[in-house]
Amino acid sequence: MDDPLQRAQAALAAGDIAAVRRLLTPLAEGGHRKAQALLGTALSLDSSSASLLDAERWLKACADSGDGHAAHNLATLYVRQNQRELAAHYFQRAVDSGFEPSVATDPDWWKRL
Numbered sequence: 001m002d003d004p005l006q007r008a009q010a011a012l013a014a015g016d017i018a019a020v021r022r023l024l025t026p027l028a029e030g031g032h033r034k035a036q037a038l039l040g041t042a043l044s045l046d047s048s049s050a051s052l053l054d055a056e057r058w059l060k061a062c063a064d065s066g067d068g069h070a071a072h073n074l075a076t077l078y079v080r081q082n083q084r085e086l087a088a089h090y091f092q093r094a095v096d097s098g099f100e101p102s103v104a105t106d107p108d109w110w111k112r113l
Helices: 004-013 017-029 033-044 049-063 068-080 084-097
Strands: none
Touching (some): 033 068, 049 084, 068 084
């Protein structure tokens, strides 16, 4: 398994956030959207404030370039931080992009946060 994305996904499945960070940071810094999204998602699972700030940074970069999955995950991070206006903004971006989990059952659920 030479692909850093595949190795990072395996590390994430094993709960090794440090390995995910080590594998994906160079790719994310180079503008690789999938690496940004996966790195941001992985870091959002770590409760340290430094990891959450980095998670926000990477998810925002990817969401702002049109990735609905990243927008959804960023909105979820904002819900956990009780930042409802930002959460609503990024849930709407996820919906607008057609990200299916955001629209599957009730496309307006997030408006009732």
